Amino acid sequence: MHKLKVKDMDLESGGPLIAIINQEDATTLDLYTADRIRIKKGRKEIVAITDIAISNKLLKPGEIGLFEEGLIRLGVKNRETVSINIDRKPESLHIIKKKMNKESLNDKEIRKIVEDIVEGNLNQIELTYYVAANYINGMNDKETVALTKAMIDTGDRIEIKGKDKIVVDKHCIGGVAGNRTTTIVVPILAAAGLYVPKTSSRSITSPAGTADTMEVICNVTLPIEKIEKTIKKTNGCMVWGGAVNLAPADDTIINVEHPLSIDAEGQLLASILAKKGSVSAKYVLIDIPTGKEAKVKTLKKANHLANQFKKIGSKIGMKVICTLTDGNEPVGNGIGPGLEARDILWLFKGDKRAPQDLIEKSVNLAGLMLELTGKAKKGKGKEMAKELLDSGAASKKFMEIVKAQGARITKPEKIPLGKYKFNYVSKKTGKIKHISNKHIAKIARIAGCPKDKKAGLYLHKKKGDWVKKGDIIMTIYSDNSTRLKYAKATFEEINGIKL
């Protein structure tokens, strides 16, 4: 046992727990870079990976530099004393090696790995080997089920008590600009008496995630107690999943998948279904946008994925329904957090500027869930969803949820947009054949999405619309003139709007 004084390094590692110690202490303790140490403060204990400071400038002998994650987990502050011990390598390393050697893993082995991920016992190299092995060797259904269950069990859960309460959830396999159906489907289903504890992500590579867009309208960063209160009061919620600890192993895995855009099927299935299991959902609707410009390129792959979702879902006691939608064209008119939020508020205010394609897609999705849960008869779901929207029931529900989460801007005209804009004017008359989802997303990103909530673009025309020479087809918004200039130049170079 060795005592060291904590130095707050004021850094986040973004995953593994890291501790820096002075070379002198490292020699005394026979510690090397990347060795593991057990750090103890009172009853709290963490296992961290060591880095060694080569002189006394950053860290003196007797000090231990900790990153934010470790400080929080240990509950220690700068200058407090901790005890340290050398730790042996975690058991899961052997299990990962086994998977690399093409062997299948059993439930217990997968659980051990997930536990070590959540505890921060694996460094990024070790975790990457696990992800690589799953990607290259694949996971069988048993392994996928085990991974899903382990991810649910090692995180917090949103519990919705009451046997008669039907808990549902939805998910979209990303990649379609403006596809904000969640914000419409949730209120419709909640208005129908279902429970919809919806957590969404922020965007990583797209112009906006549902959480980014909803954040313009209301608070989305809620602690778990506040989420449960919101659901109890309104039957639903639309919050940012990153603020709660649901299936936390998944986020850690996604971090190492990101550099190579790894998207192993088994991992994808487990990742999505674990998040749904963590909120106690029994009925789950998965939207699979399909097409050349979507994440899922072919109908064959989409159908295969749909079957896998159903199969794995049923093995963890979840009824899953999948629907294949068009993944080539953007949905709605606004692209970017502010512009998408405006579309949604227009929709719930009954404004005629509301995007019809977004409404159509949303009532289709909601209808499927109403039928799946028996709220509507077979073939009557869409009708019921439309009725809930037209009657104002969904709109009322939307406002209830927004208010419960903490409303920000609920009037569409109050949403601020970028002060610089560029209008793309049609040079000829004709019918729009295709608006490239990918190119639109790229331009919105360059304009400043998702960080700059005022940035993005507005599609005045969509696929199938007739335009005359001189008509404005699209407006790009940005709060930064350089970004706007660059977005405009990129648009003119790749022009994804085909007449």
Add this chain to the structure above:
Amino acid sequence: MHKLKVKDMDLESGGPLIAIINQEDATTLDLYTADRIRIKKGRKEIVAITDIAISNKLLKPGEIGLFEEGLIRLGVKNRETVSINIDRKPESLHIIKKKMNKESLNDKEIRKIVEDIVEGNLNQIELTYYVAANYINGMNDKETVALTKAMIDTGDRIEIKGKDKIVVDKHCIGGVAGNRTTTIVVPILAAAGLYVPKTSSRSITSPAGTADTMEVICNVTLPIEKIEKTIKKTNGCMVWGGAVNLAPADDTIINVEHPLSIDAEGQLLASILAKKGSVSAKYVLIDIPTGKEAKVKTLKKANHLANQFKKIGSKIGMKVICTLTDGNEPVGNGIGPGLEARDILWLFKGDKRAPQDLIEKSVNLAGLMLELTGKAKKGKGKEMAKELLDSGAASKKFMEIVKAQGARITKPEKIPLGKYKFNYVSKKTGKIKHISNKHIAKIARIAGCPKDKKAGLYLHKKKGDWVKKGDIIMTIYSDNSTRLKYAKATFEEINGIKL
């Protein structure tokens, strides 16, 4: 282009180039953790991976924190100004993904990856995916040859000029305690007129590497010019490879292999042959210790490996000969840097305490190389090697090399050993059946090897020897009483010496 002031972070990353910037600058530049930036100072430029400081305590806005590797590569000091630009992802990420998808890579693709490794353009996650893909999917011979060549070309080379000069090298596939044949084979071959530019590694998991042991006797950390001078003067050298930049990609790859003890065959072949190619060796002898306790477990695997070495070697213009040796028993009597160095000095002084098995193995190995290069006739190599040793020619050569590198201790009795010791006394009379190489290595490590050069153990008896009750079989040495106690307890628990 953005200007930032350098802050020396006084840390080594151990591989990738890392730059820390303040959150405020990150926002301005739209930079995220793990994004790449190009940092420029004068004509020098590096690509670093960013980490973001969350407040101003460690790093103020306008500052950029650099690690040792980056400071050296850029040639900048604390408080100097550098320019930075956002960089796109390196091309090799696509190539790595291709390999993960089970496709073979061509020469150009492999070279691109190796270049990016050497430039520090890949982070540890990305590099791990490459290593994992090679391990799981395997490399074909063409890929192994391409990797070997690319690793040679992206590092420094030791050139030995003169057409008539025959350059040879040897290597042992590790894992046998006390196996210090290099220190005897090199002087024998150099005395025979061959050129032997031997670079060795330090130990990672064994009690001592050749560099650790030789460091007791002389300096082994030499710049490349000094190594070339030593070879010119003496025909040979025995230096630490880590001090020179030979096939540097290999060391970076080994770093990420370490946590999971990855040992992909293609990687192993390329790693060893690249080091040999970097010193311009045309004839290479590979010692493959084989057995349950060695790295290579079966004769079948050893023979396969031997064939692969020959095949890949011939494709890069290298004549390779392999020899399979016993990998179950330790070689020599001393285990640990100091004790092994004493064995070697005894040997060259003609002291009768010199370990006979080490001599026998060394003349066998040297003999094979003498025959391979035509210095000795077929079947006469061993005889010639023995003659060079017995005549004192090898001993004289050893001392020449030691002096040229910078002698430290050349008298066996001057070598300091741990002040605490434990004698293992035989409780019965009998013949020693087996001394476990693995267990002996473990005990020596616990006693303090390789860091504590005085630590280790001395085997007074070896396999086949008769012992009487009361005879000392082994002595453990350590400079730390706790370590000795623990080593003793571990020995008594697992006792790897079977009578």
